Amino acid sequence: xxxxxxxxxxMVRDGLSRLVREQYDWETRRGAVESDAGWxxxxxAQLAELGILGMPFSEExxxxxxxxxxxxxxxxxxxxxxxxxxxxxTVVCAGGFLKHAGTDAQKEEHIGGIVDGSRVxxxxxxxxxxxxxxxxxxxxxxxxxxxxxxxxxxxxxxxxPWASHLVVTARTSGGQRDRDGVSVxxxxxxxxxxxxxxxxxxxxxxxxxxxxxxxSVPTDxxxxxxxxxxxxxxxxxxxxxxxxxxxxCGAMKVAHAMTVxxxxxxxxxxxxxxxxxxxxxxxxxxxxEYEQSVSMTYLATxxxxxxxxxxxxxxxxxxxxxxxxxxxxGQEAIQxxxxxxxxxxxxxxxxxxxxxxxxxxxxxxxxxxxxxxxLA
Amino acid sequence: xxxxxxxxxxxxxxxxxxxxxxNYPKHLGDAGMREDMxxxxxxxxxxxxxxxxxSVPSWPEQYGGTGWTPTQRYIWLEENAxxxxxxxxxxxxxxxxxxxxxxxxxxxxxxxLPGIRSGDVWWCQGYSEPGAGSxxxxxxxxxxxxxxxxxxxxxxxxxTLAQYADWGFFLCRTDPDAAKPQEGISFILIDMKxxxxxxxxxxxxxxxxEVNETWLTDVRVPVENLxxxxxxxxxxxxxxxxxxxxxxxxxxxxxxxxxxxxxxxGKELLDGEPLIEDLDFARKVSQxxxxxxxxxxxxxxxxxxxxxxxxxxxxxxxxxxxxxxxQQRLTELTLEAVGNYGAPMYGQxxxxxxxxxxIGPDYAQHSAATYFNMRKxxxxxxxxxxxxNIITKMILGL
Numbered sequence: 214x215x216x217x218x219x220x221x222x223x224m225v226r227d228g229l230s231r232l233v234r235e236q237y238d239w240e241t242r243r244g245a246v247e248s249d250a251g252w253x254x255x256x257x258a259q260l261a262e263l264g265i266l267g268m269p270f271s272e273e274x275x276x277x278x279x280x281x282x283x284x285x286x287x288x289x290x291x292x293x294x295x296x297x298x299x300x301x302x303t304v305v306c307a308g309g310f311l312k313h314a315g316t317d318a319q320k321e322e323h324i325g326g327i328v329d330g331s332r333v334x335x336x337x338x339x340x341x342x343x344x345x346x347x348x349x350x351x352x353x354x355x356x357x358x359x360x361x362x363x364x365x366x367x368x369x370x371x372x373x374p375w376a377s378h379l380v381v382t383a384r385t386s387g388g389q390r391d392r393d394g395v396s397v398x399x400x401x402x403x404x405x406x407x408x409x410x411x412x413x414x415x416x417x418x419x420x421x422x423x424x425x426x427x428x429s430v431p432t433d434x435x436x437x438x439x440x441x442x443x444x445x446x447x448x449x450x451x452x453x454x455x456x457x458x459x460x461x462c463g464a465m466k467v468a469h470a471m472t473v474x475x476x477x478x479x480x481x482x483x484x485x486x487x488x489x490x491x492x493x494x495x496x497x498x499x500x501x502e503y504e505q506s507v508s509m510t511y512l513a514t515x516x517x518x519x520x521x522x523x524x525x526x527x528x529x530x531x532x533x534x535x536x537x538x539x540x541x542x543g544q545e546a547i548q549x550x551x552x553x554x555x556x557x558x559x560x561x562x563x564x565x566x567x568x569x570x571x572x573x574x575x576x577x578x579x580x581x582x583x584x585x586x587x588l589a
Numbered sequence: 590x591x592x593x594x595x596x597x598x599x600x601x602x603x604x605x606x607x608x609x610x611x612n613y614p615k616h617l618g619d620a621g622m623r624e625d626m627x628x629x630x631x632x633x634x635x636x637x638x639x640x641x642x643x644s645v646p647s648w649p650e651q652y653g654g655t656g657w658t659p660t661q662r663y664i665w666l667e668e669n670a671x672x673x674x675x676x677x678x679x680x681x682x683x684x685x686x687x688x689x690x691x692x693x694x695x696x697x698x699x700x701x702l703p704g705i706r707s708g709d710v711w712w713c714q715g716y717s718e719p720g721a722g723s724x725x726x727x728x729x730x731x732x733x734x735x736x737x738x739x740x741x742x743x744x745x746x747x748x749t750l751a752q753y754a755d756w757g758f759f760l761c762r763t764d765p766d767a768a769k770p771q772e773g774i775s776f777i778l779i780d781m782k783x784x785x786x787x788x789x790x791x792x793x794x795x796x797x798x799e800v801n802e803t804w805l806t807d808v809r810v811p812v813e814n815l816x817x818x819x820x821x822x823x824x825x826x827x828x829x830x831x832x833x834x835x836x837x838x839x840x841x842x843x844x845x846x847x848x849x850x851x852x853x854x855g856k857e858l859l860d861g862e863p864l865i866e867d868l869d870f871a872r873k874v875s876q877x878x879x880x881x882x883x884x885x886x887x888x889x890x891x892x893x894x895x896x897x898x899x900x901x902x903x904x905x906x907x908x909x910x911x912x913x914x915x916q917q918r919l920t921e922l923t924l925e926a927v928g929n930y931g932a933p934m935y936g937q938x939x940x941x942x943x944x945x946x947x948i949g950p951d952y953a954q955h956s957a958a959t960y961f962n963m964r965k966x967x968x969x970x971x972x973x974x975x976x977x978n979i980i981t982k983m984i985l986g987l
Contacts, residue, residue: 339929341930341949342858344857344858344859344864344928344929345928345929346859346860349860349861368929368930368949369929369930369932369933369949371932389861390860390861408946410946410948412933412934412948413933413934414932414933414934415931415932415933415934415957415958415961416932420932420933422946422948424946480720481721481722481723481724481727482723482724482727483724486723489974491974491977492974544964547794547964547968548964548967548968548972548973551722551723551968551972552717552722552746552747552800552965552968552969554794554964554968555793555794555964555965555968556791556792556793556794557791557792557793557794557796558791558792562794562961563794565794565961565964566794566957566961569924569931569957569960569961570931570932570957573925573928573929573931573932577925577928579867579869579870579925582869583869
């Protein structure tokens with residue numbers, strides 16, 4: 214048993230920590246979030262330079278041979294700075310599909326662009342009526358000569374306005390919620406028939422409603438097995454869950470530190486409010502929630518390679534625990550900041566908002582509790 | 590003891606119901622707490638009620654109150670909640686109005702009460718300061734007597750909707766040497782157009798601008814704008830806060846919001862079935878209804894006590910704590926119900942009404958913004974921690 218990071222991992226962590234500290238202060242982030250672009254491609258280029266975007270890929274694929282623990286380290290640092298650049302959809306999700314199921318030709322086609330930062334991906338999995346069920350798909354892909362034709366509507370596709378490519382789940386056969394019949398495709402974002410409606414999200418990112426209107430893709434756009442890709446989608450979603458948990462830990466850590474700091478500075482009744490026991494105990498509870506979340510994030514991350522059932526159950530357990538913790542830490546952070554916590558002037562509101570929305574991504578607490586029960 | 594309405598009360602209910610149906614401005618629709626309301630819309634119903642004589646039901650009849658019993662007032666709020674009516678703002682009607690008719694001079698009553706009743710004069714509250722929130726008595730804004738004027742200097746904050754206000758009621762320190770901080774405070778009415786009053790908007794986490802910083806620089810206010818006695822302002826402020834608390838439970842509105850939540854959860858699907866049929870979610874909605882039922886009867890007991898001549902006591906802190914917890918939980922469950930469509934920032938999306946592809950169902954719009962916004966309720970009006978302190982001290986005697 215060893216909970217230490219390797220020397221290399223410590224270096225990655227320090228490098229990212231410095232990048233976030235020096236270039237991602239909250240005011241700068243706000244400027245970027247409110248700009249037309251909504252993100253900073255120059256940060257993306259730096260992440261490529263630092264090797265972050267290539268980290269999880271094997272050396273033979275052009276990456277640096279990292280694993281899930283490395284992704285966890287990256288996401289935790291990103292959580293601390295509320296980084297909006299699309300590491301999760303590009304590297305964790307699209308990268309995950311390619312690593313697990315990409316053909317040599319597909320790896321060749323896509324991974325180089327991810328590693329050098331020239332390609333950005335979004336993962337279009339959710340649908341307007343599907344809630345959090347990855348198999349609940351109305352988007353269809355019909356075999357057509359040498360390829361497929363996609364039709365359907367994907368909901369709240371995070372990062373789609375920035376993406377060069379979309380990874381799309383679609384049904385090649387079967388009924389709306391069947392486990393069989395699910396397939397995965399990579400589609401160029403500017404392909405004919407891809408129609409997007411872009412918008413900002415309440416937590417500082419950009420997303421789109423994406424409509425596929427008779428979008429033709431070649432056969433080699435298919436990643437994994439036609440009609441048999443649900444287990445692959447679930448695996449990548451669990452990896453995304455573990456990454457989100459790590460991001461939540463970073464955000465909770467900072468939200469807690471800001472709250473404790475505020476309670477030291479803010480005086481009422483002649484003393485810092487941090488002297489009031491009722492607030493002290495709540496800040497202790499926030500800290501406890503954070504520590505429990507870190508533990509669950511480690512567990513989920515280290516079990517990503519476990520047998521399927523164990524992996525799924527652990528990922529869901531982590532998402533449940535972190536969802537509950539993120540809610541508590543976010544709400545108490547605002548409450549203890551009082552009126553100031555309600556203003557757009559302090560960073561704490563942005564942490565609260567991210568912790569809120571993060572809770573629903575890739576399934577909320579109830580969704581993962583049900584999954585945990587079913588897998589018992 | 591019984592909970593039935595009498596025949597007279599039922600007749601009253603029918604009367605107000607048809608009045609509301611006929612007169613509530615249709616264009617306000619299901620406005621409720623909509624973010625994009627114009628100031629005109631916010632006072633539209635108030636003005637109609639002013640003409641009808643129903644804008645200040647709880648005031649004494651001699652000042653324009655309706656003389657309704659607490660049961661009738663309860664029915665009135667229930668009926669308004671049925672259409673999710675945007676009720677008269679509290680700053681005039683339930684805050685400064687009662688202070689003026691209870692402690693103000695005859696001139697002040699004549700001058701200010703008609704405009705509060707009619708909705709023609711917009712009021713705001715100048716209590717909190719950057720350094721005086723929960724510890725309100727530590728406020729530093731000063732009012733110094735200069736002939737027949739006070740000269741006022743200081744900074745107020747969280748002045749709700751002050752950007753539209755004609756008048757404000759302010760707590761100012763008139764005796765810096767008083768033995769206790771509470772003893773040197775006065776309650777002063779300020780015309781917001783007076784030179785030296787500057788209102789600066791504060792942007793909140795939901796993107797809206799409902800509160801402000803209000804800066805007072807050498808603001809000259811005639812001494813006749815002092816309410817009651819100099820240095821007795823704390824007494825009036827406490828009187829007002831107790832009034833604010835009794836209205837803060839928001840039971841009728843929360844009941845309507847539960848119905849709305851059920852509607853939404855009936856449209857959202859989980860595994861192809863309505864979300865409301867999912868036991869996990871249904872349990873949370875029921876829990877909310879159960880808490881709300883308990884709060885409703887608690888509020889009615891408090892109202893009945895008021896009718897029997899007891900003023901709103903420290904028990905009203907229970908109404909504030911539970912009422913705001915329920916309001917917050919409602920917005921949280923609504924956000925939870927809409928799933929992925931909680932994330933879009935609808936307020937920032939242009940051409941929302943155009944023929945572009947829609948973004949999620951109508952009922953999902955602003956669900957996150959409303960959840961964020963309602964975090965304020967456990968902070969304002971005396972934070973819920975302060976309410977617990979009040980109960981600790983006044984009821985438990987600790």
